[in-house]
Structure formats: C-alpha cells, structure tokens
Amino acid sequence: MLDYNAPLMTDMYEYTMLDATLQDGTANRDCVFEVFTRHLPQNRRYGVLAGTGRLLEALKDFHFAEDDLRFLADRHIVNKSTIDYLERFEFTGTIRGYREGEVYFPDSPVLQVEGKFGECTLLETLILSILNYDSAVAAAASRMTSAAKGRPCMDMGGRRTNEWAAVAAARASIVGGFRGTANLLAAKLYDLLAIGTAAHAFTLVHDSERAAFESQIAALGRNTTLLVDTYDIEQAVKLAVEVAGPELGGVRIDSGDLASLAQRVRNQLDALGATNTKITVTNDLDEYAIASLQTAPVDSYGVGTQLVTGSGSPTCSMVYKLVERTGDDGRMQPVAKKSKDKATVPGRKLAYRSYEYSLAECEHVVSGPVAELDCFEPGDGWRNLLVDFVDHGQIDDAYTGHDAIMDAQKHHAEALAELPITAQSLMKGDPVIPTQMVTLPW
Amino acid sequence: MLDYNAPLMTDMYEYTMLDATLQDGTANRDCVFEVFTRHLPQNRRYGVLAGTGRLLEALKDFHFAEDDLRFLADRHIVNKSTIDYLERFEFTGTIRGYREGEVYFPDSPVLQVEGKFGECTLLETLILSILNYDSAVAAAASRMTSAAKGRPCMDMGGRRTNEWAAVAAARASIVGGFRGTANLLAAKLYDLLAIGTAAHAFTLVHDSERAAFESQIAALGRNTTLLVDTYDIEQAVKLAVEVAGPELGGVRIDSGDLASLAQRVRNQLDALGATNTKITVTNDLDEYAIASLQTAPVDSYGVGTQLVTGSGSPTCSMVYKLVERTGDDGRMQPVAKKSKDKATVPGRKLAYRSYEYSLAECEHVVSGPVAELDCFEPGDGWRNLLVDFVDHGQIDDAYTGHDAIMDAQKHHAEALAELPITAQSLMKGDPVIPTQMVTLPW
Numbered sequence: 001m002l003d004y005n006a007p008l009m010t011d012m013y014e015y016t017m018l019d020a021t022l023q024d025g026t027a028n029r030d031c032v033f034e035v036f037t038r039h040l041p042q043n044r045r046y047g048v049l050a051g052t053g054r055l056l057e058a059l060k061d062f063h064f065a066e067d068d069l070r071f072l073a074d075r076h077i078v079n080k081s082t083i084d085y086l087e088r089f090e091f092t093g094t095i096r097g098y099r100e101g102e103v104y105f106p107d108s109p110v111l112q113v114e115g116k117f118g119e120c121t122l123l124e125t126l127i128l129s130i131l132n133y134d135s136a137v138a139a140a141a142s143r144m145t146s147a148a149k150g151r152p153c154m155d156m157g158g159r160r161t162n163e164w165a166a167v168a169a170a171r172a173s174i175v176g177g178f179r180g181t182a183n184l185l186a187a188k189l190y191d192l193l194a195i196g197t198a199a200h201a202f203t204l205v206h207d208s209e210r211a212a213f214e215s216q217i218a219a220l221g222r223n224t225t226l227l228v229d230t231y232d233i234e235q236a237v238k239l240a241v242e243v244a245g246p247e248l249g250g251v252r253i254d255s256g257d258l259a260s261l262a263q264r265v266r267n268q269l270d271a272l273g274a275t276n277t278k279i280t281v282t283n284d285l286d287e288y289a290i291a292s293l294q295t296a297p298v299d300s301y302g303v304g305t306q307l308v309t310g311s312g313s314p315t316c317s318m319v320y321k322l323v324e325r326t327g328d329d330g331r332m333q334p335v336a337k338k339s340k341d342k343a344t345v346p347g348r349k350l351a352y353r354s355y356e357y358s359l360a361e362c363e364h365v366v367s368g369p370v371a372e373l374d375c376f377e378p379g380d381g382w383r384n385l386l387v388d389f390v391d392h393g394q395i396d397d398a399y400t401g402h403d404a405i406m407d408a409q410k411h412h413a414e415a416l417a418e419l420p421i422t423a424q425s426l427m428k429g430d431p432v433i434p435t436q437m438v439t440l441p442w
Numbered sequence: 443m444l445d446y447n448a449p450l451m452t453d454m455y456e457y458t459m460l461d462a463t464l465q466d467g468t469a470n471r472d473c474v475f476e477v478f479t480r481h482l483p484q485n486r487r488y489g490v491l492a493g494t495g496r497l498l499e500a501l502k503d504f505h506f507a508e509d510d511l512r513f514l515a516d517r518h519i520v521n522k523s524t525i526d527y528l529e530r531f532e533f534t535g536t537i538r539g540y541r542e543g544e545v546y547f548p549d550s551p552v553l554q555v556e557g558k559f560g561e562c563t564l565l566e567t568l569i570l571s572i573l574n575y576d577s578a579v580a581a582a583a584s585r586m587t588s589a590a591k592g593r594p595c596m597d598m599g600g601r602r603t604n605e606w607a608a609v610a611a612a613r614a615s616i617v618g619g620f621r622g623t624a625n626l627l628a629a630k631l632y633d634l635l636a637i638g639t640a641a642h643a644f645t646l647v648h649d650s651e652r653a654a655f656e657s658q659i660a661a662l663g664r665n666t667t668l669l670v671d672t673y674d675i676e677q678a679v680k681l682a683v684e685v686a687g688p689e690l691g692g693v694r695i696d697s698g699d700l701a702s703l704a705q706r707v708r709n710q711l712d713a714l715g716a717t718n719t720k721i722t723v724t725n726d727l728d729e730y731a732i733a734s735l736q737t738a739p740v741d742s743y744g745v746g747t748q749l750v751t752g753s754g755s756p757t758c759s760m761v762y763k764l765v766e767r768t769g770d771d772g773r774m775q776p777v778a779k780k781s782k783d784k785a786t787v788p789g790r791k792l793a794y795r796s797y798e799y800s801l802a803e804c805e806h807v808v809s810g811p812v813a814e815l816d817c818f819e820p821g822d823g824w825r826n827l828l829v830d831f832v833d834h835g836q837i838d839d840a841y842t843g844h845d846a847i848m849d850a851q852k853h854h855a856e857a858l859a860e861l862p863i864t865a866q867s868l869m870k871g872d873p874v875i876p877t878q879m880v881t882l883p884w
Contacts, residue, residue: 008627009605011598013638015626020661026647033643058605071630079661117647124641128601129608156453159570160757163451163500164606166571182453188513196455199566201475201764204777205468205559219462219521229781255781309756315602315747322643335646337672339697 004061007086008068010125012077018118019078022085027118030332032324032348035097035111035131037104041139041313043428046419048142048412049110050172051134052100053404056395058126062091091119095390098351100404101138101175101412102385103419105363105431109349110318112386117325124320132318133165134172136310140287141176142412143311144303146424147291152300154195155181156282157308169308175408178303191402197252197280197302203230213243225250225280228265237265241272250278250299258283259296266297286311287426323367324348332370334442345437348373352382353418353433360418360433368440376440446503449528450510452567454519460560461520464527469560472774474766474790477539477553477573479546483581483755485870488861490584490854491552492614493576494542495846498837500568504533533561537832540793542846543580543617543854544827545861547805547873551791552760554828559767566762574760575607576614578752582729583618584854585753586745588866589733594742596637597623598724599750611750617850620745633844639694639722639744645672655685667692667722670707679707683714692720692741700725701738708739728753729868765809766790774812776884787879790815794824795860795875802860802875810882818882 021027040047064086072078072086093115104110111127113120144153155173158166158181170186180193187194198216206212213226222244228236228251240248251269253261258281269277278299286306293301306312321344327333334346347367354362363385366376378384389399398404416423423432463469482489506528514520514528535557546552553569555562586595597615600608600623612628622635629636640658648654655668664686670678670693682690693711695703700723711719723735724744732743748754763786769775776788789809796804805827808818820826831841840846858865865874 005627006605008630009600009608010626011600011624011638012626012629012636013624013640016638016658016662017640017644020644020657021647023661024648024653024657026657029647031647068630071626075629075636077626077636117643121641121643124643125601126605129603129605132602133604133607158451158453159567159762160574160759161571162575162604162607162610163448163568163571165575165604166451168604182455184452184454184457184513184519185447185450187454187517188450188510194454194517194519196453196458198455198459199563200779200781201559201563201566201762202459202462204764204779205463205471205473205767206466207769211466215462215466215468216458219465220458230779232780255784305757305759309751314751314756317602317747320601320643322646325647327649337642337646338674339642339671342697 004058005068006058006061006126007064007122009129010122014121014124015072015077017121019082021117022082027116029117030326031115031117031120031322033113033120033320034109034323034349035127035318035320036107036109037316037318039106039317040431041316044139044313045423045425045429045432046103046105047135047316048138048176049098049102049104049131049135050100050138050175050408051130051168052097052389053400053408054134054168054171055127055130056389056400058130059091059390059395062089064089085118090393091115091123092393093119093390094388094392096386096388098385099387099408099411100399101408101415103415105433105435107365107435107437108363109351109365112348128318128320132315134168135316135318136314137169137172137308138176139313140307140311141173141178142416143287143426144290144301144307145177146416147287147426148301149294151298152179153177154179154300154302155183155307156302157304158183160305161308166308171405173307174405175412177409177413190405197225198227200227200230203227209236210239210243213240217244222247223249225252225278227252227254229253229255233261233265234268237268238272241269241274246273246277248274248277250280252280252282252302254282258298259293262293262296262298291426347442350376351385352378353385354379354382355418358418359420362433363435364438365435366438366440369442372440446500447510448500448503448568449506449564451571452564456563456566457514457519459563461524463559464524469558471559472768473557473559473562473764475555475562475762476551476765476791477569477760477762478549478551479758479760481548481759482873483758485872486581486755487865487867487871487874488545488547489577489758490580490618491540491544491546491573491577492542492580492617492850493572493610494539494831495842495850496576496610496613497569497572498831498842500572501533501832501837504531506531527560532835533557533565534835535561535832536830536834538828538830540827541829541850541853542841543850543857545857547875547877549787549807549877549879550805550827551793551807554790570760570762574757576610577758577760578756579611579614579750580618581755582749582753583615583620584858585729585868586732586743586749587619588858589729589868590743591736593740594621595619596621596742596744597625597749598744599746600625602747603750608750613847615749616847617854619851619855632847639667640669642669642672645669651678652681652685655682659686664689665691667694667720669694669696671695671697675703675707676710679710680714683711683716688715688717688719690716690719692722694722694724694744696724700740701735704735704738704740733868789884792818793827794820795827796821796824797860800860801862804875805877806880807877808880808882811884814882
C-alpha cells in the first residue's frame with residue numbers, strides 16, 4: 001500500500017480550530033456534521049455519490065507520522081498539548097451516509113459524521129476532497145454510460161488530470177458504469193480491468209505501418225486492437241486484416257468524423273471477412289458525442305479528458321457543515337449559520353426516497369431532535385438512504401476494496417433505473433425528483 | 443518523502459508498446475518526443491507552464507518495486523524479458539524544455555524528451571498528467587494574480603479537488619503568483635507559506651460568537667483573522683474589535699455582495715479604530731470576480747474552486763508526440779502522423795521569443811535536421827526558451843524543491859511583464875503573440 005499522509009491533506013484552519021477548541025474545551029463537544037450540496041452542477045438531473053470506499057481507506061491511514069507532528073510544532077500551527085492529542089489521535093466517531101453509487105439531489109445528506117468536534121473537524125478537508133472529485137467523475141461516467149446504451153466505455157483519461165487524481169478517476173468511472181481503465185496503478189490498487197491499444201508513436205517508431213502492426217500482433221496476439229489512423233485509415237484497415245487475419249481483435253480510430261469513419265471501416269472490415277473485429281473510437285468524447293454515435297457501428301468508447309474533468313463540472317460543491325452539538329448542559333442542540341445564500345438547516349437528518357409505480361418520486365430529508373427522529377415513521381415503501389460505514393471508530397470493510405466498487409457500480413445502475421427516465425436525458429433541467437425538507441418540532 | 447509509485451501512474455499501453463518494441467528491437471531506437479498543445483483553452487491569451495519541478499522529482503522515483511513487477515507479470519501485461527528490463531530501468535535520456543513559470547503558446551515545444559524509444563514511452567502518461575494539471579492551475583492563478591493587482595491571493599481550494607491534486611494545485615498556484623496555501627501537505631513538502639482563518643463550524647460549536655472569537659484570540663493571538671458572516675456581519679465586526687481590540691489582524695467575509703460588504707466593513711472597522719485590520723474575502727472567486735473587486739477595500743483573496751479547477755479549463759490539452767527517431771541506418775529521421783486535424787510537425791524544435799520595444803512580438807519554433815539546427819542563427823535579441831533539465835539521466839537539482847518554485851514564480855512574473863498588456867485582459871481572444879513555425883531543409 002502507499003504511504004498516504006491523510007492527516008496533512010488538510011487545510012491549516014482545521015488544526016488551528018482544533019488547537020483553540022482543545023484549549024477552551026469545546027473540542028470535546030459531541031457533534032454531527034453533514035455533507036451536502038446546495039445545487040447540482042450545470043442543471044444536471046441527478047448526482048452520483050462516489051469516493052466513500054476511498055474515504056474509509058484514507059481514514060485507516062489517518063495517523064500522524066513523527067515528522068508530521070514535528071512540522072506542525074515547528075511551524076507553530078498548534079501548541080504542545082495539541083501535539084500530544086494528535087500523537088494519540090484515533091477517529092472514534094460514527095459515519096453513515098448514502099451508499100457509494102447512490103444518486104443524490106440538492107440537500108441530500110450524503111454523509112453524516114458524528115463524533116467529538118475535534119476529531120470531526122480534522123476530517124473535513126479530506127472528506128470533501130475525496131467526495132467532491134470522485135462524485136464529479138462518477139456523474140460524468142454515469143451520463144456517458146447511459147449515452148453508450150450498453151456499449152462499454154473505458155477510462156483513458158489519466159494523462160489529462162493530476163497523476164493521483166487519475167487513479168481516483170479510474171475507480172470512480174467504474175462506479176459510474178465504465179468497464180475498465182488504462183491506468184495501471186488503479187488497476188493494481190483496486191483490481192480493475194486494465195485496457196489499452198497503442199499510440200501513434202508506436203507506428204511512427206517503426207519503418208512502416210506494416211512493421212508496427214506485425215510487431216504488435218507478435219507481442220500481443222491477434223486479439224489486440226490496432227490503431228489505424230496514423231496515415232490513411234482505409235489502407236491501414238486493409239493492412240491490419242492482411243497482417244492479423246480476420247481474427248483481428250479490434251481497430252481504434254482517434255481522429256476525424258468518427259460516425260462516418262466507423263461506418264466505412266465496419267463495411268470494409270466486413271468485406272474483408274473480419275466480421276468479429278471490433279471498432280473502438282477515441283478523440284475528445286463526452287456524453288453528447290457518445291450519444292451522437294448511437295447509430296454508428298461502434299463497439300466501445302475510450303474516454304479521456306471529459307471523464308476525468310467531470311464533463312464540464314470537475315467538482316460538486318459539496319460542503320461539510322456542523323448541524324448539531326452538545327451545549328453546556330450536555331444536551332444536543334441544533335445549530336445553523338445564517339450567511340446570505342448559504343444558510344444551513346439545523347439538526348441531523350434522516351433521508352428517504354419515495355416511489356410511485358416503482359419510480360422514484362421524491363427525496364425526503366427529515367430533521368429534528370433524536371427522540372423525534374427515532375420514532376419517525378417513513379411512508380409506505382420509502383427507501384432509507386443512510387447506511388452505516390463507521391461505528392464508533394470501527395470501519396465496516398464491506399465498503400472498501402474491489403468488491404465494494406463493483407457493488408457500487410451495481411447499486412448505481414439500480415438506483416438510476418429507479419429514476420424517471422428524464423434523468424438519462426442529456427438536456428439541462430431541474431433535478432429529476434424534488435427534495436422535500438421536513439422539520440420535526442424541536 | 444512519500445512513496446510515489448511513478449512507474450504505475452501510467453497507461454497500460456506504454457508497457458505493451460515497450461514489450462513489443464523490445465521484441466522487435468525498435469525500443470532501442472534513439473527518439474525525440476515533444477510536448478505541446480495545439481490551442482490554448484477558451485481563447486486564452488497565453489498559457490503558463492508548471493509542474494516541471496514535480497516531474498523531475500517524480501523521475502527520481504521512477505524505479506520499480508517488486509510488487510509492481512509482480513503485478514505486471516501476473517496480469518501478463520509484459521513478458522519475462524521486459525520484466526528484466528524494468529528491473530534494471532533507469533532513465534538515461536535528456537530532457538529540456540520551457541522553464542517552469544514560462545508563458546507558452548500553441549505549438550510551443552514546452553518539453554523535449556530525448557532517449558531510447560522504450561524509456562521515453564514509459565514517461566508519457568506521467569509527464570502529461572503532471573504538466574496538464576499543474577499548468578491549468580498556474581494559468582488560472584496567473585490570471586487571478588493579475589486581476590488582484592498586487593493584493594495577495596491565497597489558495598484555499600484543496601477541498602474542491604482530489605486530495606493529491608490539491609497538493610499539486612497549491613504548488614502551481616505559487617508559480618502563478620499566489621502567496622500562500624491552506625494545504626498543509628503542500629506547505630510541508632514544498633516549504634510554502636501556510637495560511638488560514640476559521641470555519642463557520644468553529645463559531646457554531648461555541649455557545650456564542652463572542653465565545654468563539656475569544657477562543658480564537660486566546661489560541662492564535664490578536665493578529666488572527668476572524669470569520670464574521672456566520673450570523674450578522676455588522677454585529678460580528680463590532681464584537682470582533684471589542685474582543686480583539688483595534689489590533690485585530692483581519693476579518694473574513696464569505697458570503698453576500700462582497701464589494702459592498704467590504705466597503706461597509708472597512709468603514710465600520712475604521713470607525714472603531716481598527717484601521718490596520720485587514721479584510722479577506724472568499725466565496726467562489728475567480729479572476730472576473732477579483733477584477734470586479736478592484737475598487738473595493740479588500741486586502742486579500744482566498745480562492746478555492748476556480749483555482750484548483752483551472753477556472754473553466756481544468757486541463758491543457760498537452761500531447762506527447764514522437765517527432766524524430768533513428769532508422770535502420772542509425773541516422774535520425776523526422777516522423778509525423780497525418781491524422782485529420784491532429785497532424786504533427788516532424789523533427790525536433792528550437793524555440794525563441796523575439797521582441798520589439800522590449801515587448802514580446804513572436805514565438806519562433808524552428809525544426810530541421812540537427813546539423814541545420816546547430817548552426818541556426820537566431821535573430822537579434824531573441825530569447826532561447828529551452829533550458830536543460832536532465833542530461834543523459836542526470837537531473838539538474840536547480841529545478842526541484844522550494845527554491846525552484848520561487849524562481850518559477852519570479853520568472854513567470856517577468857515573462858508575463860514582457861508580453862503585450864493585452865495578455866492581462868480577461869477578454870477572450872487570440873494568443874497575444876503569434877507562433878511562427880520555421881522548417882529548415884531536411
């Protein structure tokens with residue numbers, strides 16, 4: 001495993017706030033923080049939560065190395081007694097939230113973190129970094145997967161985002177429905193299908209396109225995918241079948257008018273007897289381009305830039321807000337800020353989705369005192385959206401690792417299928433179901 | 443230092459291409475690869491190269507751990523003799539390029555990698571990941587810094603991008619002119635100024651705003667920055683000066699109409715005698731918002747989302763293309779692909795910037811055979827844009843670490859100052875100087 005350094009992937013103010021609250025005692029107040037977004041990006045119809053598994057894995061790494069503590073001390077970011085606190089730091093709180101792969105809407109409480117103020121504060125930046133980026137990629141992947149209508153989409157975006165973000169993006173793309181990734185570190189860490197073809201440089205380093213194709217077939221077998229647009233596509237396809245025979249696995253087209261090229265290449269391949277040879281297209285694809293290729297004889301899509309940058313929305317505006325905490329009397333009290341356009345709804349939330357004719361029709365977000373929430377009766381057939389990830393510091397391993405990613409992919413497909421079909425329209429518009437906020441009397 | 447795993451931050455096809463070319467012998471051909479972009483994003487006027495220092499640091503880590511090799515073997519990505527090659531892998535090539543912080547334009551050869559095909563191929567993904575993301579952030583930071591007209595801009599964007607990307611973004615923001623970052627890991631790794639204020643949760647966890655302010659002052663001293671928009675800004679400012687005295691370091695406003703609020707708060711602070719108390723504003727700032735605040739009495743800007751997502755352009759479309767390689771006769775030959783809209787210019791390049799009245803007027807990109815390039819005479823006063831970073835595997839440490847970042851910041855400011863002032867306009871338009879491609883006879 002990698003040396004992750006989760007504790008310092010954090011804004012300085014989390015530490016200075018910890019420092020001040022340890023001194024005045026409020027660091028030990030019981031708190032509930034919630035993660036939510038006020039709006040979906042770009043008039044999208046739904047969001048896709050991703051990153052939960054990564055977050056839980058990062059939480060396991062949330063321990064301070066000696067040189068981290070030295071850094072915090074040397075820079076006078078916190079004082080000596082806070083260093084002592086950090087040395088012994090262990091998150092002992094409880095985390096629940098929407099399942100990875102779940103769809104969400106404005107004000108959905110996608111994550112709820114319950115614990116002492118001090119420990120919950122330290123997690124803010126890391127939680128938001130992970131969920132904001134991974135969910136942005138998963139949402140793009142979900143839209144592309146829908147647009148591809150069953151044809152496999154593959155992540156080839158690593159080179160267009162930060163080298164670590166690329167690893168997270170590969171994982172999040174699988175949550176959103178992608179089948180494989182070109183990124184080897186992601187394939188290794190999360191046991192994902194690794195895929196790839198060849199670059200133009202491979203053709204160019206050889207004395208001829210024929211030499212390049214022969215070399216690739218010799219090394220990777222006939223089932224490989226040959227890149228056919230370095231010089232002239234028609235000649236390259238002819239050559240490819242000549243070299244590999246009709247058992248050639250696939251060809252990739254990376255430039256030009258992909259729809260009409262795919263059609264020409266399909267006909268050419270069929271005429272050459274290579275009827276099972278697949279056509280992969282790449283070249284700045286996004287969900288709109290993929291949708292426009294629906295009638296073209298394309299077998300799979302390789303997606304880069306637009307996947308790893310969230311197709312126009314590289315982040316999700318998720319925030320982490322204190323909604324409840326104990327007062328001097330030890331009793332939980334709802335709290336909320338009143339900032340203009342950024343006011344929050346006090347109190348911890350329950351979250352349910354209700355259905356009509358097996359289709360989701362409303363997101364119900366219910367807040368109120370624990371005693372009231374405990375006896376809240378959801379409507380008939382409402383689905384409880386909150387699951388437990390961490391119980392008093394104990395991380396549930398069912399939500400980490402490879403299997404959790406595949407579970408999330410399956411769960412996402414099911415959650416999406418439950419939404420009104422408008423969700424899969426690429427048209428801009430309101431969230432496909434409304435969020436109803438219900439406040440029980442305090 | 444962190445366990446980086448540079449070799450696997452790579453698309454699978456780099457390895458399968460290596461495998462095939464090791465078998466047919468072309469892996470040992472001498473090659474020149476170049477990094478460039480065909481266009482600047484969103485009709486920007488200039489680009490800012492960043493990430494070079496990180497790339498050189500990653501190159502030092504480009505060695506294979508045993509379990510990486512096992513992964514490559516177990517997945518049958520490469521065969522046994524390629525594993526042997528990787529076990530001994532060491533980059534022995536030469537890398538030159540634009541200095542970190544340099545401005546660039548379409549077709550500027552921002553990086554040139556010279557070596558054997560095999561070793562150059564393995565670096566492609568990592569080089570592009572680093573340069574594409576870091577340059578996107580640096581360009582956004584540069585535009586924001588220009589718009590801020592000398593007022594300091596601070597990176598507070600970590601929570602809105604992948605947790606590792608956040609570290610790279612903090613560093614790139616400094617290259618683009620930012621003064622500090624909230625990100626502690628970036629501050630630690632690169633010895634940067636760490637900055638921060640407090641969150642709304644800090645106010646809310648206390649029984650009153652007064653208790654929160656008193657706690658922060660007690661822990662951090664009067665020179666701290668208090669967040670004043672949790673409830674009512676006017677009351678909070680009054681309270682802040684009451685608690686801290688007129689020596690209060692600063693206040694932060696994070697919501698509402700920042701210009702008019704800053705004006706009111708400035709007047710209120712002055713009336714209370716807190717004439718040296720600074721005003722920091724945050725809240726979805728970008729270069730346009732910062733420009734619109736020029737006449738408001740703001741002292742510094744905290745920038746989040748729009749910084750770390752490249753202000754609408756989260757990546758730079760840089761590509762890595764083979765331009766020259768040896769043939770069977772051992773002589774270097776120019777190569778180029780002919781793909782529609784993606785054709786490349788063959789041959790290694792020289793790059794110069796020419797000036798008129800001390801202002802840049804043209805980017806000259808000169809290609810041709812080495813013998814011709816060697817005796818190419820640049821025009822009077824042309825600046826050679828290519829510097830040497832790696833000489834036959836030897837990395838020049840002058841371009842890594844903290845000092846290199848500060849050098850890059852300084853160099854960027856100088857390079858930007860040399861451009862026609864239109865560069866600093868936020869209006870969309872053509873690159874501020876043209877790129878002239880010159881081909882010497884082969």
